[in-house]
Amino acid sequence: MFSLMVIHVVPAVRGAHSMLVLVAGLACMAAGFLSARRGLTPFRELREQLAAVRSAGQGHVLGVYPTEIRPLIDELNGLIENREQSIRRAIATAGDLAHGLKTPLALLGQEADRLSSTGNRETAEAIQQQVDKMSRQIDYHLARARATSSSASGSARSSVAVSAEGLIRTLRKLYASRVPEITSSVDPRHVVRVRREDLDEILGNLLDNACKWATSRISLATSHSAGFLRVTVDDDGPGLAVELRRAVLERGVRADQTAPGSGLGLAIVRDLAELYGGSVVLEASPLGGLRACLTLPAA
Numbered sequence: 001m002f003s004l005m006v007i008h009v010v011p012a013v014r015g016a017h018s019m020l021v022l023v024a025g026l027a028c029m030a031a032g033f034l035s036a037r038r039g040l041t042p043f044r045e046l047r048e049q050l051a052a053v054r055s056a057g058q059g060h061v062l063g064v065y066p067t068e069i070r071p072l073i074d075e076l077n078g079l080i081e082n083r084e085q086s087i088r089r090a091i092a093t094a095g096d097l098a099h100g101l102k103t104p105l106a107l108l109g110q111e112a113d114r115l116s117s118t119g120n121r122e123t124a125e126a127i128q129q130q131v132d133k134m135s136r137q138i139d140y141h142l143a144r145a146r147a148t149s150s151s152a153s154g155s156a157r158s159s160v161a162v163s164a165e166g167l168i169r170t171l172r173k174l175y176a177s178r179v180p181e182i183t184s185s186v187d188p189r190h191v192v193r194v195r196r197e198d199l200d201e202i203l204g205n206l207l208d209n210a211c212k213w214a215t216s217r218i219s220l221a222t223s224h225s226a227g228f229l230r231v232t233v234d235d236d237g238p239g240l241a242v243e244l245r246r247a248v249l250e251r252g253v254r255a256d257q258t259a260p261g262s263g264l265g266l267a268i269v270r271d272l273a274e275l276y277g278g279s280v281v282l283e284a285s286p287l288g289g290l291r292a293c294l295t296l297p298a299a
Helices: 001-056 067-117 121-153 160-174 195-215 265-275
Strands: 181-185 217-225 230-237 279-284 290-297
Touching: 001 067, 067 121, 067 217, 067 230, 121 195, 121 265, 160 181, 160 195, 195 217, 195 230, 195 290, 265 279, 265 290
Parallel strands: 181 217
Antiparallel strands: 217 230, 230 290, 279 290
């Protein structure tokens, strides 16, 4: 009878032992998972900080990290600082170069005025045209250099409404003799991740182009969609043939080849928009003329 009791007890003991092993194994797995999760937490925080540096204009990686990865954080911050210094040097160099070229160009312009006053109008006009062309080329490449550095740093923030208001005031003075009616319905809360000088350059060229061709009306509006801001500039002018809408965004191409200028205005708009991760397209306007649709990353 004693031996029979042993036979019945052994399976029960084995079952309990197996259950204990299973529970212990699950506990070890859970402990390992929690430990790994805690160990990876600093790297998740680091990823969020790097995203903030890239897209939100944050200057350094912030936060408290374990001693083991602190050297990595210091190296990353050093790399970010070196990049910012390189950007600042590039902007300064481009500005110095532009200033150095514009001074002799101004002297050439004065010489053209002198020739014009002495009766050499044809020569004076030829010189002035080349001076203007070179000045626009300098402005174009300076704007590209500035935008490249600004888009790389990710720290630029500009209000579309503030930029538009200033440009509209200027254009009303510039086109005082035939200024079209300019209406703006820009939301004052709409901000883009674009340097103010570059936003002025972009909107200024679009509005100036609309003023040149509009019959009597220009409309400016903004809307927000999927992380981007959409800016539309409409005019009631003659519009533009479909086959020319893409072509005029290329450097050196003008819709009216008889008009003065180098055809850089819309090319600057396209290049600057693309450098900031945006775009510009031309299409038919509800006003009957041309619509410029600009998209820029929203802040």
